[in-house]
Amino acid sequence: MNYIRRAEQRGQVNLGWLQSQHSFSFGHYYDPQHMGLSTLRVINEDKVEPGQGFATHGHRDMEIISYVIEGALTHQDSQGNTFTLTAGEVQRMSAGSGIMHSEYNASQSEHAHFLQIWILPKFKGITPSYEQRRIPQQGAMTPLVTPQGEGNTLSINQQTHLSRLMLTAQQKFRLQSGTNLGYVHIVKGALTADGAHFSSGDGFALEREQSIELQAESALEALYFELP
Numbered sequence: 001m002n003y004i005r006r007a008e009q010r011g012q013v014n015l016g017w018l019q020s021q022h023s024f025s026f027g028h029y030y031d032p033q034h035m036g037l038s039t040l041r042v043i044n045e046d047k048v049e050p051g052q053g054f055a056t057h058g059h060r061d062m063e064i065i066s067y068v069i070e071g072a073l074t075h076q077d078s079q080g081n082t083f084t085l086t087a088g089e090v091q092r093m094s095a096g097s098g099i100m101h102s103e104y105n106a107s108q109s110e111h112a113h114f115l116q117i118w119i120l121p122k123f124k125g126i127t128p129s130y131e132q133r134r135i136p137q138q139g140a141m142t143p144l145v146t147p148q149g150e151g152n153t154l155s156i157n158q159q160t161h162l163s164r165l166m167l168t169a170q171q172k173f174r175l176q177s178g179t180n181l182g183y184v185h186i187v188k189g190a191l192t193a194d195g196a197h198f199s200s201g202d203g204f205a206l207e208r209e210q211s212i213e214l215q216a217e218s219a220l221e222a223l224y225f226e227l228p
Contacts, residue, residue: 001194001212003037003183007201010045017052021045023185023203037205038181038227039160042118045201047111048073053104059095063119063156065145066091066103067223069187071112077101081130085114089134090144092154096126115187115223122158131155137166140173141224161226167191167216174213175206180226182206189220 011022011029022029023043024036036042041062053074066073066085073085077093078100085091093101105112131154135144145162149155156162165184167173175182175193183205190199191214198204206212 001196001204002207003205004196005034005203007199010201017049019047021201036120037183037225039120039158040117040183040225040227041120042116043185043203044116045113046116047113048105050105050110051108053112054102056100056102058098058100059093060098061121061124062095063121063158063160064093064095065115065117065119065154065156065162066093067115067117067187069113069115071110071114072106073112073114074104074106075101075130075132077128077130079128079130083130083132085132086134089132090154091132092130092145092156094121094126094129094157096121096124096128096157099128115185117162117223119156119158119160126157135164137164140167140171141165144223159228163224163226165214165220165222165224167214167220169216169218171220172213172215174211175224176211177206177208177226179208180228181208182210183225183227185223185225187221187223189222190217191215191220191222192217 013020076082143163146153185203
């Protein structure tokens with residue numbers, strides 16, 4: 001592991017209606033030591049107050065993935081999409097040549113807690129598009145997003161894979177990066193990797209051709225990125 005990102009060291013934003021923690025430089029938070037990894041540019045952990053959210057705003061030339069941890073998020077965009085994303089679902093929006101969208105907490109009483117992830121695109125200026133899906137867990141590691149949308153996954157305009165890792169307490173799992181860079185972001189729970197402890201909000205990278213044994217200290221939910 002040549003890169004470790006601790007939850008408490010992330011950029012912090014508190015706007016009252018929004019509390020956000022930035023794993024990498026974003027908005028007013030800038031740290032040249034944390035600008036992303038390969039095609040992975042943003043992981044923001046957002047908690048939105050009931051009935052609040054992000055008013056209509058624009059994006060272009062970015063692959064944007066939303067992963068809801070708790071609650072529900074309503075998405076509307078200039079392509080005519082209006083959907084509500086609930087806990088465990090995954091959404092991919094290709095901003096491409098330009099798209100306007102809004103995201104609001106769908107509940108008037110409960111918080112919405114989600115991750116927003118930005119992946120740099122392979123091709124610029126593509127036609128904007130949107131996908132959303134609930135993908136059941138199958139074994140410890142389940143693919144969620146792949147370049148061609150293989151199987152039941154969402155597609156993405158990049159040679160990047162995103163999978164969900166789910167382990168029970170004390171379960172072991174060997175993670176192998178192969179020819180890609182790897183990056184683990186812990187959503188819930190805790191694990192040890194090469195003797196180091198990691199918990200919710202922490203992240204760490206794997207070098208190419210690295211093999212590492214993970215052991216869950218408690219029930220674990222994590223995202224694993226395979227990056228070119």
